[in-house]
Structure formats: C-alpha cells, structure tokens
Amino acid sequence: GAQSTDATADILKREQQRVDSLTTGKIDEVAAMLSPTLTYTHSSSAMDSRDKFLETLRTGQVAYKRLVHRDVQVRFPTPDVAVVTGLSDILVAISGKDTEVPVRFTIIYVKKQGAWLMELWHSTRRPS
Secondary structure (H helix, E strand, O other): OHHHHHHHHHHHHHHHHHHHHHHOOOHHHHHHOEEEEEEEEOOOOOEEEHHHHHHHHHOOOEEEEEEEEEEEEEEEEEOOEEEEEEEEEEEEEEOOEEEEEEEEEEEEEEEEOOEEEEEEEEEEEOOO
16 A cells, blocks of 8 residues: 555665665664664675674775666565565675675665664675
C-alpha cells in the first residue's frame, strides 16, 4: 500500500545518502547511519564490525570512490526492518590502489528510535 511505497522511498533515499557520504569521505555522516551492531561483509568474505569498518575509512586504508546500484529491490519483513537487494559497481581504493568490484549485495536497515540504520551489508563478487 501507500505506506510501504513511502517507506521504500525513504530507504532508497537513505541508502543514496549513505553512498554519497561514503564516496565524498564524510565518515562522521556514514557513522551516524550505521547500527551499533552492524556487520559489514566484504566481497572478499572479510567481515568488519562497525568500529573496524569505520577505522578502515578514517585511516584511509579503504576509500570508496563510486558505488552505482541497480536492480534494487526493497522489502519489509516487518515495518521496522528493510531488506535491500541489488547489484552495485564499486570503485574502491585499497591502500591507495584502485580496484573495480562488481557485486551483488544485501543490506538490512533497521528502524531504531525513528531512524533507519544499516544493520548489515553483505556482498558477493559478480563475474566481471
């Protein structure tokens, strides 16, 4: 219904805000969008906690330059949980070296005290 349409728009806007903050190096803005219990699973299968993920960004060890999402779908198992799936073409600099990483991703956003926070990112590398 209309409510889920609005909620879907909210989630898509929130995710684009996260991407924009991430790719412009606004790490404090990114931090504000992450759940304290976040797990971030990279396409390499390495898994970071919220603190570890933010540390890699703050030190510049990892710098996301571009994420272009497509085929994005949003579903709400419950009103406060959003599952976002899609494809993304990511350009990331790891220790200063640019790497193109095509992925399929799953994101879980959870609404906590009225704000949508990223609870989980999980990505799998696609054949390029």
